[in-house]
Amino acid sequence: MTVKNEAVVDFLKTRRSTPVLQLGEPGPGRAELEEMLTIASRVPDHGKLAPWRFIVYAGAARAEVGEALAEITLEGDAEASPERLKLERERLTRAPLVIGVVSRAAIHPKIPEWEQIMSAGAACYNLVAAANALGYGATWLSEWYAFDERAFAALGVEPGERVVGFVHIGTRKEAPFERVRPELGDVVTWRGDI
Structure with missing residues (x-):
């Protein structure tokens, strides 16, 4: 016999990311x-490999990374506008706390690399859900610096690692708007009868 946890079901049915510009102080404590x-x-972590890790960006470290992103931007575009450089400097300061989720997926004799990468994606989602469950707003973003190895040293990403995303966490300044969700008929294929 199954026991339905109504509170968890309701939470999962209404969980919502909060746009990064709607996240403010305070952020979570330690x-x-x-x-x-x-x-x-x-x-899920086939083989118990923990093929991911977290990098916490808090306090002044967020602005330090932003300065490095602005420098990388200038290296690629010496005529970058002041507005663009401001945007890069503020990438990790838009929310009180940012957590980088990094995949350490590697070739393994039994566990496919793809499964390891999906485990890292699940860790990203669980982090967003955990922040929401504790009353915070959160959003999972991956922007250009998640894919540009020139930014990896400033971000603390090691050689061979890949960024899965950055989870921005803070207090919601306003209730997030609901977005259109897919119709089940558009995303579900049924094979067999239930």
């Missing part, structure tokens, strides 16, 4: 963050 990261780590 204990709440550690709880979020513990929850984020509870994902």
Whole structure:
């Protein structure tokens, strides 16, 4: 006999990302963050490899990364506008806290690399859900610097790692708007009768 947890079902049916510009202070404290990261780590992980890790960007470290992103932008475009450079400087300061989720997927004799990458994606999602469950707004973003190896040193990403995304966490300044969700008929293929 199954037992339905109505509170969890309702949470999952209404969970919503919060746009990064709608996230403000306060962010989570250390204990709440550690709880979020513990929850984020509870994902399917074939072989118990933990093929991902988290990089926490807090306080002044966020602005330091932003300065590096602005410098990389200038290297690629010496005529970058002041507005563009401001945007790059503020990439990780738009929310009180940002967590990078990094895939450490590697060739393994039994566990496909693809499964390891999906485990990292699940960790990203669990982190967003954990932040929401603890009352914070969160959004999972991957922007140009997630894919540009010139930014990896400033971000703390090691050689051979790949960025899965950046989870921005803070207090919602306003209720997030609901977006259109796909119709099940458009995304589900039924094979067999239930």
